[in-house]
Every structure is written in C-alpha cells, then in structure tokens.
Amino acid sequence: MPGKVTTMQQAIADLVRDGDTVAIEGFTHLICFAAGHEIVRQGKRDLTLCRMTPDVIYDQMVAGGVARKLVFSWLGNPGVGSLHAIRRRVESEDPGPLEIEEYSHFGMVCRYVAGAANLPFFPIRSYFESDLPKANPRIVPVTSPYEDGEQLYAVPPLRPDVTIVQAQRADANGDSQIWGLLGCQKEAAFAADRVIVVVEEVVDESIIRRDPNRTVIPGLIVDAVVHEPYACHPSFAQGYYDRDNAFYLGWDEIAREAETLEQWLKEWVYDLSSHSDYVEKMGAEHWERLTPAEHLSGEVNYGDYSMPPGGAAPVGGGGS
C-alpha cells in the first residue's frame, strides 16, 4: 500500500508545525476529529485554526491549548448551542485570550476559493450595511472596474500552511473521493501548502479511475494519506456512520465547566495513544448503532473507448 500512506502520528508530526495556520475543514460532514486529537496529544502550540464552523473539534483543541487564534464564520455547536471552551476564552480570557478573525460562510468559502485559485481577493455581494466589516478590517469595499462601477466587498485569500480533510476513500497516492456534503474540502485543500487526507478506506487506484467524477482532491496536491476508520466521530462519513447527535448534545454539559472538559480530554485524548484506542474504547456496539442501512447509488456508463464505438461496425462505416 505504501505510496503516501502513513500513520496519523507520523503525518501530524511531519506536517503540522508550531505557529502554523491549520484548516481542518468539513461542513458538519467529514470533520476529522482524530487529527485534532492527535494535534492536542502532540502538544502543538500557537496554531491559527481556520474553519467555517469551529464545531466541537475546535472547542476541544482550544481547550487542549494548541490555538492562538481562530478564523471562522459560525461559532456554535450545530443544533445544540454554544462552544463553551471557546466562549470562555473570548468572553473572559479564561484561561487566556484567543484572537478571532470573523467572516460569514460565503466570505470564508470565497477566501478558500481565492487561495486555491491564486487570486489576491474575491468579490462578493455580502456585508452591505452590516457591522461585520467594522469588526474585521480585512473585509474591504471594492468597486467593479467595469462601466457599472458596482460596489461589492472583497475578502482576502486564505492559504493554510496545512489543510486536513477527511474523505470516504483514496488510493495510496491521495486521489480522494467524497460523496455527500462536500463543504469546502476541495477549496481548502487546493488553497493549502501541505495537505493531509484521512480516509475510511484506502482503495486501489483502479477503483478511483472507475468513477473519476467523484474524485474531489487529486493526489497531486496531497502529502500524506492516513487510513483511520471512524476518524470523524462524532461527525460522520456519509454511508459509513451516522452523525452522533447524542455526543453533540452531551458535549454541551461536558464543556460547560473547564474541569469536566479537562477530564474528558484526559480520558479520551491524553490517556489514549491513537484513534484506534478511541474506537476500541467507544465499543463495537456504539459503532453498530451508528451504521446506516445501505442505499446504493445507481451506476452510470462512462463508455469504453479502447475499442471503436459502434460495436462490430468498422470505423468510418455505417453510412450509405
């Protein structure tokens, strides 16, 4: 299998450095919690963490002391409420200050697009008559250079030092396929200097080539491939395991007090050596309960062009 396939420990040790700008993307779907836990375990420091929705993963990482700054567009526990560890840092500098840089969803997406496309900014129809540009001076008014002279707002490119994305499957070279919610996995990966792809399954290159429309990230931009089943938990991988909504609801109680959160980190991160320990500790029944019934896609015909089209008819024949 070798290629770029490595362990999570090795990938994080080699590719995530203190002071880096790091994006672990995935919009609700395919959020690589296992990578976040490993970053905490390795005691990385002074990271600038970027995500549209910091989610429980960044609440855990901020509590784990790895972050200096947060770049985001929606700071909550989806469908539940607050991210308490992050709120403590922002509201009362407890246990220390946390710098924030805030956008909207479309603004963050377009920051990644500009980063991926090597553009100096991206113009959008947003932020008009909002206080957000006052709160964040990097959201800047811009005028169309054409006759209409339309007023828009520009957002700057986001170019992470490292982007970590989860995919359902990849080959050993990192050619990665995703189905279900795509979030901005592709844009965040193309925008980054270094890319780690974490997958539920490593498959043969022929499987990838069988359905090339499903390839979201090419191995060309991937530095490491980590095979780590259930790495998204409590987020989910469409078709593999469900979102663990009970965990998200329970997190509210755990994170409300710094002590219970620290206890959780000790039990589920510091005292474990890897994500496979986490999977084992969670127990087979837990994973069984999260496994959805099968719902297969239909198949499409890409066509076989290694032989002349038209069946047995000779090339150029058939006319009269």
Next chain:
Amino acid sequence: MTSRNGFSKNEMMIAASARQLEGERVCFVGVGLPNIVCSLAQRTVSPELDLVFESGVYGAQPARLPLSIGDPTLVTGSTAVTSMFELFAYYLQAGLIDVAFLGAAQIDRFGNINTTVIGDYAKPKVRLPGSGGAVEIAINARKIFVIMRQSQRSFVERIHFRTSPGHSGDPAHDSSRGWFGSGPSVVVTDLGIYEPDETGELTLVSLHPGATLEDVRESMGWEPKVVGEVVETPSPTEDELRLIREELDPDGIYTK
C-alpha cells in the same frame, strides 16, 4: 406545552408560518422550527416547495427530523448536492432563492438582526455564533421570514451588533440598494404576526388566539405599530396539528 386552546405556542407559530409559504417555490431552510414549517407547507399549501440547505443540498427530502443543517438524511434522496461555493454563489447570490428563514438573538423595529454578540464586540458579555450565512442570505434572498418568540431581551430598541441588515427606515434608500433582499417580509412570534409597513417598520397585523395587545407591548422593547384592524390568526387546523404531531415532530422536540 399545550395551552387551553388545545395547541402549543410553537404549534401556532409553525402553522401560521407554513401558511405564509403558499405560492413560494425555492426555500432556504434552517433546522428546528423552520424545517418543520417547510415540511408542513409541503404537505399543505405548497407541495412544490424545494428545500435548500446551506450545507449544499438542493431539493432535500429529509426522512427524519435533522438536528443540524448538515444531517446525512438531507443528502440521501435529494435532487442535488453541491459544493458550498456553488450553493452560495449560483443559488443564493444569483437570486434563485425565493424565501429564506433567519433566526435572531436580537431584532429591532426595522428587522435588523443581531446574531453576533451581546455587549461590546471586542469584549462581549455573550459571544453568540455570528453570521454563518445570515448576512448574505439577508442580502440575496428575495424574501426573509423570521420565526422567533418575542421578549424584552430579543425585541429591542437598539441591537448591539448589526449582523444582517433589515429595512433602513428610509424607503427611498431601500429601493436604491440594488439587492434582491429587503429586510424581513414577515415576522411570526408566539403572540402574533408582523409585516413591514411602507417605511419598513414591523407592524402588528394579526394576534394569535388568546394573545392580547397588552401581552405584545409587555414583551418588546419599543412601542409597536399596529394596523387599524388587527385580525385573529386562525388556529392550527386539525389537519395541521395531526401532521405536526404524528409525522413531523412525533417526539415533540420542537413543538411541545
């Protein structure tokens, strides 16, 4: 909690909001009440309604009540799954969204919405989630619906941060903005229904059964405008209540 009317405040809000979706086609949905509202509208006044979720789903047919806007049930069986860039750029920014739901921690008399902070931005008393997609939804969707309970804390004279723009109070300015959006076109609360008047000021047009003008005044931070003839919102019908209780929220998570 079911009141003496035989239905809960949330059930009244859901039924009243769903009726507002009659004739609409493409609807940008949130989780919680808006999701139930849209599902009810699909089964009653608006069978053709297409549900769009900011997570990148067009034409969702959720088979269960989603906790988050990124639930896997939104994907399975949907018409299309797109990148978030496509969803925001081609569907929302290009004007394909007829109506969108926004939530609010604070709203003012012109429908300006705060979901960012209570207190000062740099040193907030309460740090709220922020915009998410709300600011571009407010600017690019053709209509904005707000469903929220009203209180002195949420219906305020002065919002602490303007996350998403509503009406400006100056009709000439509003019509020259050049956006598809133009502030909330309806606000449904637990007490009644508000619509903007010609200046964009939210005006009480309907009171829910059992609610009084006194109740309304006591639960907001400004003296509300009221139309001359306030009507009573028709109670949820038996059919609406059956759909809500048996099909859409059988565990009563959002409706009790």
